[in-house]
Amino acid sequence: xWLAISLYIVxxxxxxxxPPLYDGIERKIRAKLHSRIGPPTPLQTWYDILKLFKKExxxxxxxxxxxxxxxxxxxxxxxxxxxxxxGFSTPITSNGSSLVLFTILLIGCQLLWVSLTLTPGNPYAxxxxxREALIxxxxxxxxxxxxxxxxxxxxxxxxxxxxxxxPSLTYLLIFALIAVSAFIGSGRIPYDIAEAEPELAxxxxxxxxxxxxxxxxxxxxxxxxxxxxxxADMIVLPLTRIIGIxxxxxxxxxxxxxxxxVFAVISVMLGRTxxxxxxxxxxxxxxxxxxxxxxxxxxxx
Amino acid sequence: xxxxxxxxxxxxFHLNTGSCNACDIEILDALTPYFDVERFGIKLVxxxxxxDLVLLTGPITRKTxxxxxxxxxxxxxxxxxxxxxxxxxxxxxxYDTYSVIGGVxxxxxxxxxxxxxxxxxxxxxxxxARPEAIIYGVAVLLGLVEQKVHGEVKIAE
Ligand code: SF4
Numbered sequence: 001x002w003l004a005i006s007l008y009i010v011x012x013x014x015x016x017x018x019p020p021l022y023d024g025i026e027r028k029i030r031a032k033l034h035s036r037i038g039p040p041t042p043l044q045t046w047y048d049i050l051k052l053f054k055k056e057x058x059x060x061x062x063x064x065x066x067x068x069x070x071x072x073x074x075x076x077x078x079x080x081x082x083x084x085x086x087g088f089s090t091p092i093t094s095n096g097s098s099l100v101l102f103t104i105l106l107i108g109c110q111l112l113w114v115s116l117t118l119t120p121g122n123p124y125a126x127x128x129x130x131r132e133a134l135i136x137x138x139x140x141x142x143x144x145x146x147x148x149x150x151x152x153x154x155x156x157x158x159x160x161x162x163x164x165x166x167p168s169l170t171y172l173l174i175f176a177l178i179a180v181s182a183f184i185g186s187g188r189i190p191y192d193i194a195e196a197e198p199e200l201a202x203x204x205x206x207x208x209x210x211x212x213x214x215x216x217x218x219x220x221x222x223x224x225x226x227x228x229x230x231x232a233d234m235i236v237l238p239l240t241r242i243i244g245i246x247x248x249x250x251x252x253x254x255x256x257x258x259x260x261x262v263f264a265v266i267s268v269m270l271g272r273t274x275x276x277x278x279x280x281x282x283x284x285x286x287x288x289x290x291x292x293x294x295x296x297x298x299x300x301x
Numbered sequence: 302x303x304x305x306x307x308x309x310x311x312x313x314f315h316l317n318t319g320s321c322n323a324c325d326i327e328i329l330d331a332l333t334p335y336f337d338v339e340r341f342g343i344k345l346v347x348x349x350x351x352x353d354l355v356l357l358t359g360p361i362t363r364k365t366x367x368x369x370x371x372x373x374x375x376x377x378x379x380x381x382x383x384x385x386x387x388x389x390x391x392x393x394x395x396y397d398t399y400s401v402i403g404g405v406x407x408x409x410x411x412x413x414x415x416x417x418x419x420x421x422x423x424x425x426x427x428x429x430a431r432p433e434a435i436i437y438g439v440a441v442l443l444g445l446v447e448q449k450v451h452g453e454v455k456i457a458e
Contacts, residue, residue, distance in 0.1 A: 031339065034334050036334045036339065039340070039342060040340060040341070044339075047309040047310040048310045048312075055377045056378040058375060
């Protein structure tokens, strides 16, 4: 018990600090793929965020709402991180309906992100928000469907159900469904349309400056880490039966990093698409995947 | 001495104030993977609100002046300007013509009248300025390299 609690405290601190570092590592790897040197150290994203906190805050007339909502967003993302098992079951995540709570909080984060980016009232940013919200809505539907499928498959609305999960084709397809929605939900190319429009002035974040931008970027990276952490849990949690909690807690951050890098490399290889193509291409992936998952489930493989 | 937080990360915003576009092409060149300015923590941003440094080209035409002032007001402090090209430095071939205000020095006075402070201005002359010179200008601004030219004029006896 004490071992689990002390391990948890160390790991949650690491988990909260590590997302910008992972982004820095991603930037280094991306630079290597472009035959560049890239940022001087993997800590570059941390330097960027710390610099933003030292800058002046310039806000629009409705800036107060942005400040309040950004605080709320960061708090919600951090609470969501607390409800995620970090490679082993914690007192919070072994609760009977922890997976349901996690799902609700994750949707809450997306909702807050959309509301936050609507606050500056800039028409260009608002166009970006509508596009992002459209992709977010389609994606969220399939993410929730994947999580509900996971709950039914493991027969439990708690993360502890995943520990007992046996490897099967159905589990693999549920993993694939959640992996695709994590890829899209974390704003990767070609689904970063809202941010990908410099001609529309940096999409949704155009009016944010200084500490406000720092908080928003940090929340974005942490949410990305949470989505990849969920996938890592689907790999590591069943292993705790074999390797024990200390080993699984140690390999957990490495698995999250591996998923992060795989997604980064995939997004480097993909090109940006038109705004109307993105939702259609999502459905082309999601619908066959969902049908395959249902068939595998019914057949019982 | 306090370490300048911008020394490790500096985000730049490209502001054309009526240049002939040659300096702008050189800026784009400086931002290509060939020069890889990410090595110095430099990143191009699309909104002045995110920027630390404004890459200013052109002699500032009267038509662009209100927009230039608005864009510079949106940059959170500390805000820096890199005046790129002969036009931005002192008007260049447009010096004293009716339709331009003639470079960053004049702009600075107008900004002061509007209560907008610029923390530092670095000049990168050239027509157009070379990409290496632009990167060197940023390095001078951040204090990564020593400034070689100084304001005072020394006359040999
Ligand atoms: S300095 Fe020369 S190249 Fe640059 S904008 Fe002026 S005229 Fe064009």
